[in-house]
Amino acid sequence: MTDSSSETYELAPDIARFYQGKSLQGQPPSLWTLVLSQVTTWIFARSLMNAAVLGFFYGIAGTLAYGMYYFSFITGAHIVDSLRFKHGFNNIQTFMQVKFGATGEHLYNAVIGFRLVSEVFSNLLVFGFITTLFVGFNENYLILIIAVATLIYSSIGGLHTALKTDVAQALLTIFAIIVLAVAMFAHPLFSFNAIISSSNSADNKGWILMIVAFIQIWSYPAHDPVMTDRGFLADRATTKKSFYYAAPISMACILLFGLLGVFAQLNNAGGVTEVTQTLNTLFSPAVMMLFSFALIISAISTLDSTYASAAKLIAIDMKLVKPTVKNGRLIMLGFLLAGLAFIATGSKDLFDAVAISGTASLFLAPVVFFSIWSSWEVKPWAIVVSFVSALMAGIIYMLENGGYIAVMAPVFGAEHKYVQLLVLCVIASMIGSAAFVLAHKRV
Secondary structure: OOOOOOOOOOOOHHHHHHHHOOOOOOOOOOHHHHHHHHHHHHOOHHHHHHHHHHHHHHOHHHHHHHHHHHHHHHHHHHHHHHHHHHOOOOOHHHHHHHHHHHHHHHHHHHHHHHHHHHHHHHHHHHHHHHHHHHOOOOHHHHHHHHHHHHHHHHHHHHHHHHHHHHHHHHHHHHHHHHHHHHHHHOOOOOOHHHHHOOOOOOOOHHHHHHHHHHHHOOOHHHHOHHHHHHHHOOOHHHHHHHHHHHHHHHHHHHHHHHHHHHHHHHOOOOOOOOHHHHHHHHOOHHHHHHHHHHHHHHHHHHHHHHHHHHHHHHHHHOOOOOOOHHHHHHHHHHHHHHHHHHHHOOOOOHHHHHHHHHHHHHHHHHHHHHHHHOOOOEOOHHHHHHHHHHHHHHHHHHHHHOOOOOOHHHHHOOOOHHHHHHHHHHHHHHHHHHHHHHOEOOO
16 A cells, blocks of 8 residues: 555644654654653553552562553554555554544544543542652642643643653653662562562462453554654654563563562551552652652653643644644643543542553454454444444443442353453454454455
8 A cells, every 4th residue: 555645744844843753953763762752651650550559459460460561562563563664654543544434533533532631630640649648738739730830841842842851751760760679679578589479379360460461462552642653753673673672671660660569568567558658668768759759750751742642643643723833732731631620530540541441442453453464454334343342341341340330240250350351351352353354355
């Protein structure tokens, strides 16, 4: 296929800087700028807290389960490479429109729009929680301060600014995580054998969650515009390397941070149910301030990249407004307000945002396997079936976990929420794949 349906026009230097991350001289970002940007946008505050919390409740299995999601860099590299150099597209939206019509494109945009709003919501929520815990100021004021401050500097240069600040933020976050890991390893109560054997039970639900993550990593990158946007900025070799290098670096960081949660549970003498409260009893105030610092920096780094991707989504990919710097800034403000609105609802379950988003992304799994990698031509109705099945799986999981319905246990015998999530992911994947097989246009 040619790239006639992709974005081929040249943007003015200031516009290309804002939406495509180029320098004013038109140069794309370098390899290590892309690597560190990918790293910091995936070891963000929500991910760090999720890894620690899962380690706290499920031992090493919980931390490894969350680490499984970081294989998304490998699958993401192949998704982007196929889109660009096999099919000739410069974004996923155009591919969806050509293959599945306007309906396919609209469904895709709806999912990633929700994904971007959830990123704003969850990272602001972590910031408010952690600073309230250690600093003691009003949570709402702190959320507003960081939200506005990040918006201001993000709006100056868009994606170019996000990429540049990502480098410094990644280095600071990696340094903080290394120091925290050293403090943990040097602690007199630390036992490597205890860490390894922390999930010996056969019914540990962390292992179930690892299977869920394995199912989701094939489609997860396709619904994360913060990751995939960085796959369309540089040449083929640089792009591939950026994904491959980011994978082990970010995975190592998330696993090290997750071990803090495992360590906390192993030494939770008082029966505390919060990982941060337990760590407070194990480490000095200086170490805990560094823990807080890592979360704050990672939250900020993800917010600016999310704003930039939101602006690109609306102005470049969806073409709803003219791609100007002013419009990009207004879009950023709109997504910030949407994220704050979610916070106002009172929802504070961080992993549920990942689980629901990841489950909804499963509608893209047959797109990846059959349309992108296998070059199948399928009838457009298949994408609707795949979308509805994945969306219903996410909604059922949310309602079950919230206590609004109880159908998974009587129908499937699934009592624990992660067993329920696994069942729903398998069903959604099977329905979507079956739809694509039936809709395959055989020539």
